[in-house]
Amino acid sequence: MHIRIYFVNQSNILREKWSITTPTTFLEGELSLKKYQVQINSGVLYALVGPPGGWSLRVGYQAARAPNAITEASHIEGVWDERAFA
Known part of the structure; x- marks a missing residue:
């Protein structure tokens, strides 16, 4: 099982947490x-x-x-990039 969670923290920063082995242990994402x-x-x-x-x-x-x-963060070929849409 592979789970990724995306959310905004109290400082208004986009965050990512992920887990491969168990949904009770989440690691900080790139x-x-x-x-x-x-x-x-x-x-x-x-x-x-x-x-x-x-x-x-x-x-x-x-x-x-x-x-x-709408701004999009994209992870393609191992690199995160950010761009805005009109």
């Missing part, structure tokens, strides 16, 4: 190290895994630097 700032009173809008045949993670949220857009 996304948490990026310290992406989320708009106050916002949260995670979506989290996607895919596409079939590949492996990537996409997490959407409202960034503090672009509150009128």
